Amino acid sequence: MSRKYFGTDGIRGRANGLITPELALKVGQAAGLVFQRGDHRHRVVIGKDTRLSGYMIENAMVAGFTSVGMDVLLVGPMPTPAVAMLTKSMRADLGVMISASHNLFEDNGIKLFGPLGFKLSDDVEKQIEELLDDNLDRQLSQSANLGRARRIDGVHDRYIEFAKRTLPRDISLEGLRVVVDCANGAAYKVVPEALWELGADVISIGVEPDGFNINKECGSTAPEALSRKVRELRADIGIALDGDADRVIIVDERGHVVDGDQLLAVIAQSWKEDGRLAKPGIVSTVMSNLGLERFLQSHGIELIRTAVGDRYVLEQMMKNGYNVGGEPSGHIIMSDYATTGDGFVAALQVLAVVQKLGRSVSEVCHLFDPLPQILKNVRYRSGKPLDNAEVKSTIAAAEQRLNGHGRLLIRPSGTEPVIRVMGEGDDRVMVEEVVDTIVDALGHAAAA
Structure with a gap:
């Protein structure tokens, strides 16, 4: 439509x-x-x-x-x-x-x-x-x-109580030093307060909105400031939300960024062990790393892929009865608790695993090594370069070369005249070569 x-x-x-x-x-x-x-x-x-x-x-x-x-x-x-x-x-x-x-x-x-x-x-x-x-x-x-x-x-208190109830009552955040970056956005009041009420030692950044600084060099899309603060204060974990707090990125105690794919792996494994997965599978998009898919398969969990967008993830979850889904960007949907992505509730699920296992965030949140992933954009003026015979032949040859060792995702942008070419696989050099041959073919077709 x-x-x-x-x-x-x-x-x-x-x-x-x-x-x-x-x-x-x-x-x-x-x-x-x-x-x-x-x-x-x-x-x-x-x-x-x-x-x-x-x-x-x-x-x-x-x-x-x-x-x-x-x-x-x-x-x-x-x-x-x-x-x-x-x-x-x-x-x-x-x-x-x-x-x-x-x-x-x-x-x-x-x-x-x-x-x-x-x-x-x-x-x-x-x-x-x-x-x-x-x-x-x-x-x-x-x-x-x-x-x-x-x-x-009083609505802030309602959300704080709702979020706190998603953490098991026998788990406290006492003893954890948490740095939270609220991106100078919508969560700047509620999330630091909720973490404090749960017992954490809370250091807040990105909590001084002035109308202009939302997401500016802070939050989940710019976690560098959070990484520096975690290392500076020797904190146990950093939590970075975006401007409306429906996505989250974690920073471990070493200052390393943990993306949404790793968070999905943590939640899926924990929920399966606790018998909380509604079905032996979770939902993510075509952009999730193949490393996540292989990790889940090794634990008897299927990865169901959808088009890019959390709405499509949720539609698949509701249609087929899955209760965990998300995106690499940090949109994590847990339908037992919420009807949309909730960055803070997702972070609490990770914190619950950290406290339950008594292990560091770097240990808990590094469950698989992501496969090398290359993404390049090809801009075109008009027409449909993907229908070009040479482009089709090049893509077919690339898929044949990657067969069993990686995957390709080629899709036109929904907002601009750009075709996105993504390849990932075990061999970075091979992936780069495959992506470059497709990009070259698309470039020739776009110029024709």
């Missing part, structure tokens, strides 16, 4: 570029109309991260929702998984997170959740898109039926 506004994770773009007050108002109106089902008083929960443009978008969405008769509950800066959780627990018809996730402050976005806390399906997003290009004036509420808006206190 071709979509004008929605991408793989809501609507996202430059603030006052794509994401304007006018668009935010219309999204509020359109989503409000789609989710007014039944004759009860309808309500929507709106959270946001710490970007300067959040004020503008929040106010515009309040106007949109109230103009079609929906009451609005404003919770302020909160992690994306907290908004999803609150949407369900507060029995709202809809949840909204105003965030551009790991992007810098210039961007912003709108993520929507249904009444059970799940991201919207393609079909529902299509209904909203169709309304966005309509004249909605004739569908506005009468004066007496307009919605109301109010700010809700």
Whole structure:
């Protein structure tokens, strides 16, 4: 389905570029109309991260929702998984997170959740898109039926208690020195507080948002500052969240970064040993390293792959009954606890294993050696280079060469005229040669 506004994770773009007050108002109106089902008083929960443009978008969405008769509950800066959780627990018809996730402050976005806390399906997003290009004036509420808006206190405590309950009661974080980097984003209050309540010695960085510094040289996409702080303070672990805290990267006591694939391995192995895996498998994307797949197979756990995007991971989990999934970027979904990725809850699962085994983070979180992985992009102006006969022949020969020793992933970008060529395998030199031959063929086809 071709979509004008929605991408793989809501609507996202430059603030006052794509994401304007006018668009935010219309999204509020359109989503409000789609989710007014039944004759009860309808309500929507709106959270946001710490970007300067959040004020503008929040106010515009309040106007949109109230103009079609929906009451609005404003919770302020909160992690994306907290908004999803609150949407369900507060029995709202809809949840909204105003965030551009790991992007810098210039961007912003709108993520929507249904009444059970799940991201919207393609079909529902299509209904909203169709309304966005309509004249909605004739569908506005009468004066007496307009919605109301109010700010809700105490929601931070709700999320803290929810997160704490995901850690087994017999496990304490006492004795652990934890450095947490909240990316100057949505989790800057709740996560340090929750770690402290669980007994950890907490050092917080990335907790001074000013509207401009979200994800700037901090957080899960820039963990260098966290690595330095962990080494400087001789901490046991570093936890790096992104701007809306739905993804996490871990840093071990040596300052080495642990990605989402290793975290999935830790959680999958631990849950299988404890009998907590709903099925002997987990879900990840085509970008997860082959080393993860081989490690899981050696422990009787299947890796089911999906297209890139946590929404596709969750769809596969729900469809086939898996309760753990995620991405190398650190989106970890555990459906026993949450309806979307939750970076902090994932970090707590890793901490539980560390405390249970009494071993260092570097020992716990290095379960396999990733295979060498090469990723190159080929830009093209027009046409479909992947349909070129020479390109097809080159790809077939490359797959034959890697057979049994690696894999190829070649896909066009969904947002720009770029073809991404990824190869991985046991032999780095072979992988580089294979990727380069495909890149050369695509380059010739693009120039033709």
